Amino acid sequence: MSKKSRVLITGVAGFIGSNLADRLLKEGHPVIGIDNLSYGVLEQVPEGVEFYKLDIRSKKIYPLFKKIDFVFHLAAKNCISDCQNDPVETSDINVTGTVNVFEAAKRAGVKKVIYAESSAIYEGINKFPTPENKIKPESFYARSKIAGNLFAEGYKKFYGVTSVGLRYFSVYGPRQDYRRTMPPLPSAFIIKIMKGENPIIYGTGEKRRDYVHIDDINDFHLLCMDNVNVDNKIFNLGSGTNVSILDVYKIVSKALKSDLPSIFKEDMPGEALITLSDISEAKKIGWLPKISLEDGIQGLIEYIRGEFAKGNIK
Numbered sequence: 001m002s003k004k005s006r007v008l009i010t011g012v013a014g015f016i017g018s019n020l021a022d023r024l025l026k027e028g029h030p031v032i033g034i035d036n037l038s039y040g041v042l043e044q045v046p047e048g049v050e051f052y053k054l055d056i057r058s059k060k061i062y063p064l065f066k067k068i069d070f071v072f073h074l075a076a077k078n079c080i081s082d083c084q085n086d087p088v089e090t091s092d093i094n095v096t097g098t099v100n101v102f103e104a105a106k107r108a109g110v111k112k113v114i115y116a117e118s119s120a121i122y123e124g125i126n127k128f129p130t131p132e133n134k135i136k137p138e139s140f141y142a143r144s145k146i147a148g149n150l151f152a153e154g155y156k157k158f159y160g161v162t163s164v165g166l167r168y169f170s171v172y173g174p175r176q177d178y179r180r181t182m183p184p185l186p187s188a189f190i191i192k193i194m195k196g197e198n199p200i201i202y203g204t205g206e207k208r209r210d211y212v213h214i215d216d217i218n219d220f221h222l223l224c225m226d227n228v229n230v231d232n233k234i235f236n237l238g239s240g241t242n243v244s245i246l247d248v249y250k251i252v253s254k255a256l257k258s259d260l261p262s263i264f265k266e267d268m269p270g271e272a273l274i275t276l277s278d279i280s281e282a283k284k285i286g287w288l289p290k291i292s293l294e295d296g297i298q299g300l301i302e303y304i305r306g307e308f309a310k311g312n313i314k
Helices: 015-026 059-065 080-085 087-108 140-159 187-194 214-226 245-255 280-284 293-310
Strands: 007-010 031-034 050-052 070-073 112-116 163-168 170-172 200-202 211-213 233-237 263-265
Touching: 007 015, 007 059, 015 031, 015 214, 031 059, 059 087, 070 087, 070 214, 080 087, 080 140, 087 112, 087 140, 112 140, 112 214, 140 163, 163 214, 170 214, 170 293, 187 245, 187 293, 200 245, 211 214, 211 293, 214 233, 233 280, 245 293
Parallel strands: 007 031, 007 070, 031 050, 070 112, 112 163, 163 233, 170 211, 200 263
Antiparallel strands: none
């Protein structure tokens, strides 16, 4: 892979975007980052990123795509409960914003757009592990992600824009967005226990999720750049295994030596009962996740301890 490839990341101040920027900078790539900071956090943008506070729906982003080789489009409204409460803004950001990014890439002649889809599009599917060709979106968030996929296909068909769609399962790790209305697991459990509060489980805790560490995800991100075997395809990115919400609670409690009982609340509507990725297509490209959930959670605990020490979590 060329060390001179210039990379642009939308959503660079977010969880996945900031971790990816770190990795790319370490690999020697110049990185341009865009984020309007409505969800992302400026302090998370790594030093060395050429950062612009802009909205992906604005035409002001177009000049930044000049002389860019690869675009990682990660900016989105992605809290499912927030998306359910505001489908208009969800569509505006996730659909209109995505189309605007593809338009900018088309005009600039970008080599490839690697864009975020979501495992949420499998919400209504009961085939496990789930392959890429089985989809049934139910929530507004999932529907917005399918719309993005359709526009990606359109930009390939009508304008020749090469892209790769990545369907992330439950990605976790340092910088996971604990500020969301409903923080993602396992960060939510860790923060509650560190505060001496009872962790909250929505539903019975029997829902099963496919967790994959951000470092493993970034391994695939880098594979996408110069590997033509990924072009115009869609890939599931998960671990290929799943655990229950109760299992995550137990792993976190054991790691923190906590006996705080959980509080059960009414389940969130529209969420899948089970997620489990079929990652055989990603394996064909030479990718295999390596970090166990126990090791990943231990690393996340150390990161969150640091956030408490800095006063970022109160």
